[in-house]
Amino acid sequence: MGKISNQQVIQSLxxxxxxxxxxxxxxxxxxxxxxxxDHISEVLRFLKEDKELKFNYLTDITGIHFPEQKLSxxxxxxxxxxxxxxxxxxxxFLDGNAPNIPTATTxxxxxxxxxRETFDFFGIIFDGHPNLIRILNVDDMTVFPMRxxxxxxxxxxxxxxxxxxxx
Amino acid sequence: MxxxxxxxxxxxxxxxxxxxxxxxxxxxxxxxxxxLEMDGERIVSxxxxxxxxxxxxxxxxEHRPFYQITPLTDRMNYCSSPINNMGxxxxxxKLLGIETPKRVDYLRVIVMELARISDHxxxxxxxxVDTGAFTGxxxxxxxxEHIYEIYExxxxxxxxxxxxxxxxxxxxxxxxxxxxxxxxxVKFPPILKEFEVLFNRNRIFIERTSGVAPVDPETALxxxxxxxxxxxxxxxxxxxxxxxxxxxxxxDFDIPVGTSGDVYDRYIVRNEEMWQSxxxxxxxxQKIEKEPKGVFxxxxxxxxxxxxxxxxxxMEALIYHFKIVMGEIDTPKTEVYHAVEGGNGELGFxxxxxxxxxxxxxxxxxxxxxxxQMYAPMSAxxxxxxxxxxxxxxxxxxxxxxx
Amino acid sequence: xxxxxxxxxxxxxxxxxxxxxxxxxVVGLARSHSLWPLPFATSxxxxxxxxxxxxxxxxxxFGSERPSFSPRQADLLMxxxxxxxKMGPVLKQVYLQMAEPRWVIAVGACASSGGIFDxxxxxxxxxxxxxxxxxxxxxxxRPEAIxxxxxxxxxxxxxxxxxxxxxxxxxxxxxRYGIQ
Numbered sequence: 001m002g003k004i005s006n007q008q009v010i011q012s013l014x015x016x017x018x019x020x021x022x023x024x025x026x027x028x029x030x031x032x033x034x035x036x037x038d039h040i041s042e043v044l045r046f047l048k049e050d051k052e053l054k055f056n057y058l059t060d061i062t063g064i065h066f067p068e069q070k071l072s073x074x075x076x077x078x079x080x081x082x083x084x085x086x087x088x089x090x091x092x093f094l095d096g097n098a099p100n101i102p103t104a105t106t107x108x109x110x111x112x113x114x115x116r117e118t119f120d121f122f123g124i125i126f127d128g129h130p131n132l133i134r135i136l137n138v139d140d141m142t143v144f145p146m147r148x149x150x151x152x153x154x155x156x157x158x159x160x161x162x163x164x165x166x167x
Numbered sequence: 168m169x170x171x172x173x174x175x176x177x178x179x180x181x182x183x184x185x186x187x188x189x190x191x192x193x194x195x196x197x198x199x200x201x202x203l204e205m206d207g208e209r210i211v212s213x214x215x216x217x218x219x220x221x222x223x224x225x226x227x228x229e230h231r232p233f234y235q236i237t238p239l240t241d242r243m244n245y246c247s248s249p250i251n252n253m254g255x256x257x258x259x260x261k262l263l264g265i266e267t268p269k270r271v272d273y274l275r276v277i278v279m280e281l282a283r284i285s286d287h288x289x290x291x292x293x294x295x296v297d298t299g300a301f302t303g304x305x306x307x308x309x310x311x312e313h314i315y316e317i318y319e320x321x322x323x324x325x326x327x328x329x330x331x332x333x334x335x336x337x338x339x340x341x342x343x344x345x346x347x348x349x350x351x352x353v354k355f356p357p358i359l360k361e362f363e364v365l366f367n368r369n370r371i372f373i374e375r376t377s378g379v380a381p382v383d384p385e386t387a388l389x390x391x392x393x394x395x396x397x398x399x400x401x402x403x404x405x406x407x408x409x410x411x412x413x414x415x416x417x418x419d420f421d422i423p424v425g426t427s428g429d430v431y432d433r434y435i436v437r438n439e440e441m442w443q444s445x446x447x448x449x450x451x452x453q454k455i456e457k458e459p460k461g462v463f464x465x466x467x468x469x470x471x472x473x474x475x476x477x478x479x480x481x482m483e484a485l486i487y488h489f490k491i492v493m494g495e496i497d498t499p500k501t502e503v504y505h506a507v508e509g510g511n512g513e514l515g516f517x518x519x520x521x522x523x524x525x526x527x528x529x530x531x532x533x534x535x536x537x538x539x540q541m542y543a544p545m546s547a548x549x550x551x552x553x554x555x556x557x558x559x560x561x562x563x564x565x566x567x568x569x570x
Numbered sequence: 571x572x573x574x575x576x577x578x579x580x581x582x583x584x585x586x587x588x589x590x591x592x593x594x595x596v597v598g599l600a601r602s603h604s605l606w607p608l609p610f611a612t613s614x615x616x617x618x619x620x621x622x623x624x625x626x627x628x629x630x631x632f633g634s635e636r637p638s639f640s641p642r643q644a645d646l647l648m649x650x651x652x653x654x655x656k657m658g659p660v661l662k663q664v665y666l667q668m669a670e671p672r673w674v675i676a677v678g679a680c681a682s683s684g685g686i687f688d689x690x691x692x693x694x695x696x697x698x699x700x701x702x703x704x705x706x707x708x709x710x711x712r713p714e715a716i717x718x719x720x721x722x723x724x725x726x727x728x729x730x731x732x733x734x735x736x737x738x739x740x741x742x743x744x745x746r747y748g749i750q
Contacts (some may be wrong), residue, residue, distance in 0.1 A: 027501045027502055027503065028261055028262075028501075028503050028504075030503075030504055032502075056388055057388055057391065057404075058391050059391065059506075059513070059515065059532060060515060060517065060530070060532040060537075062517060062530045064519060064528050076517070078504060078515075078517070078532075082388075082402070082404055082409075085409055085410070087504070089504065108389055108390075108391065109386075109389045109390050109541075110389060110390040110391030110392075110537060110540065110541075112540055113536065113537065113539075113540040114391075114537070117536075121225075134218075135217060135218060136217065136218040136221040136569055136570075137218060137221060137656075137691060138218075138655055138656050138691070145223065145226060145690060145691075146225065146226060150226075150690075151690070152223070152226050152227060152229075152230050152688070152689055152690065153688050153689060153690065154689070154690045154691075154694075157688075157694050159683070159694055159695070160684075160688060160694065165688075189660070190657060190660050191610060191639070191660065191664060192639075193639035197612070197613075197616075198612050198657060218654070218656050219612070219654060219656050219657040219660070220612050220613055220651070220652055220654050220657065221654050221656065221691045222652055222654065222687045222689060222691065222692055223687070223689040223690065223691050223692070226689060226690075227687070227689060238686065239686075241614075242613065242614055245613065245614040245617055246617060289617075289620075305624060305625050308620065308621060308624035308625065308626070309624065309625055309626055311621065311624075312621065312624070312626045315621070325618070325621075325710075325712065326614055326617060326618055326710050327614055327709065327710060565612065565613060566613045566614065569654075
């Protein structure tokens with residue numbers, strides 16, 4: 001249903017970036033590619049400002065944690081080109097001990113709260129973000145709850161006995 | 168909380184007042200806080216604080232099997248919970264490659280459009296209450312009771328419906344449900360018209376809402392707005408048309424689009440969307456007549472629980488039942504993103520699956536959360552009462568804001 | 571004759587021009603039929619409360635015509651919806667600002683015990699921080715259930731002794747929550 005196809009997007013990207021992005025694949029028709037933290041700003045800027053591709057809508061930014069991998073924390077961007085009706089997913093994996101990545105707020109204002117939420121849950125530092133503080137959790141929380149090692153239940157609760165809840 | 172602006176403001180020479188539009192609001196908008204610097208009646212700047220109802224949906228979803236995540240999705244946008252349920256089921260069906268029969272699609276469309284009407288009724292009613300007109304809200308709440316009765320007939324619950332299963336519905340719509348839907352299509356339009364007569368050309372309402380908080384399309388797209396408020400600015404982005412799901416391409420409906428993006432345009436867009444939803448429901452009822460009767464779920468025994476009589480008598484049904492409940496079925500180890508048009512905008516589900524019983528990572532792209540981040544910058548320079556109307560026209564549902 | 575049911579007068583001695591009964595019965599009768607609620611609606615149960623207040627289930631016929639949003643003027647704190655740990659101090663502050671006599675009704679599973687959200691960020695029941703009088707189970711409870719809970723509060727209010735708020739047990743109860 002799109003005016004340009006995934007193939008054209010892949011061609012434009014590989015023409016411009018070559019081996020700085022991974023080989024793209026398309027799970028369920030959604031073009032997915034991976035890049036590294038040094039090139040993510042250029043890739044996003046190119047996708048947004050290119051006259052043909054016009055990925056002007058930032059759908060979402062989120063994070064993911066794979067503890068067994070070397071680059072364990074990932075940031076995942078979903079972009080959408082409204083005029084061409086094409087979506088793209090970009091993944092960036094970061095070192096778990098120092099997850100820093102440049103911010104996308106210079107390109108889209110809407111990235112502001114999305115990045116705060118990702119910081120709140122995973123501890124990813126977005127360099128250049130105007131106000132990177134916690135947004136959903138309590139302000140004095142020291143851990144990052146969506147990482148895999150953090151438990152779901154509050155261990156200090158008194159009225160529910162873990163034995164009866166199968167844990 | 169102690170480094171919150173409301174506590175660090177202690178300069179006695181300051182010319183502005185700090186007003187805490189705190190988490191406990193009058194008039195039911197939900198729990199979010201705005202600390203505003205006011206110069207008299209005009210807002211100079213504001214800081215939004217959310218998270219007062221953060222229930223960690225995404226973390227819970229990593230510990231529950233797929234069919235147990237449906238009640239969680241109910242409680243995100245609780246004014247139109249069937250849309251969330253259907254969106255989640257469609258995400259899982261996309262992952263597993265299940266194709267639902269047409270009749271199931273049409274039944275889903277009926278339920279989703281009823282939910283959309285229900286959501287817009289609350290938003291427009293509350294907008295009326297915030298401008299001071301309480302009567303319209305009472306009339307619309309009565310109509311919502313009729314929608315609740317239809318939900319009860321289909322699934323048993325009023326508000327947090329948990330409608331449907333992966334692959335379809337848990338039971339067919341019975342004759343009483345169809346009769347109630349047809350009755351609703353007859354009785355509701357006059358009430359909506361009466362509400363329009365009260366509000367659409369009402370001079371006080373127009374003066375309160377027209378010209379308040381106009382937004383131009385580039386700013387709205389920059390802030391990733393979606394849904395009726397984006398359409399009020401002039402961008403005709405609707406997920407039902409761009410990427411049709413659940414056979415929406417078979418239906419004939421228009422998308423209302425506004426011009427200036429102010430509060431009046433948002434109200435009119437929601438109103439018109441309700442009329443379009445009624446149109447869609449009528450078409451769906453006619454289309455269902457043509458489909459074979461009695462089909463209410465896809466033929467996927469690996470993911471759809473067999474009926475209890477078969478489980479007790481039939482060996483295969485017993486095995487499938489066991490495998491589904493214990494989560495022993497293999498699922499593809501991949502990721503999927505699916506978006507539906509919720510009451511507030513593009514509701515997206517990003518599911519990363521590792522083949523186990525529960526998802527590895529499930530992220531909800533919540534429209535209220537993303538729409539609301541523009542509120543604090545937008546309210547700079549406005550009068551306080553205009554800012555309140557602006558907030559209620561954004562239709563921020565607290566459950567979806569914090570998830 | 572009108573169809574409106576009027577409450578029975580309490581037992582007392584009647585004569586021409588006077589009616590003698592005990593003070594706490596009269597005060598209890600008057601209070602229980604004119605409770606002003608403070609709807610502390612956070613999530614889904616709040617929408618069911620809005621449906622209860624609507625014309626179909628009409629909450630106002632029990633005397634709660636004026637839901638007050640200011641704690642100083644409210645009698646009954648209706649906590650409807652999930653209370654997260656971030657919201658706990660706010661709820662406690664609202665409770666402290668209410669004037670005696672005050673009652674609390676926990677509507678819904680989340681307010682009673684945390685509901686389905688057994689997570690790190692949700693308070694497992696508001697009775698961790700404030701004393702609760704009536705719990706209404708349900709997720710969300712039907713409007714009839716909310717009205718039933720409200721009727722139980724009315725029973726409590728009607729039969730409460732006037733000295734209860736100064737009694738030693740009440741002060742101990744508040745002391746357990748750290749409230750003076």
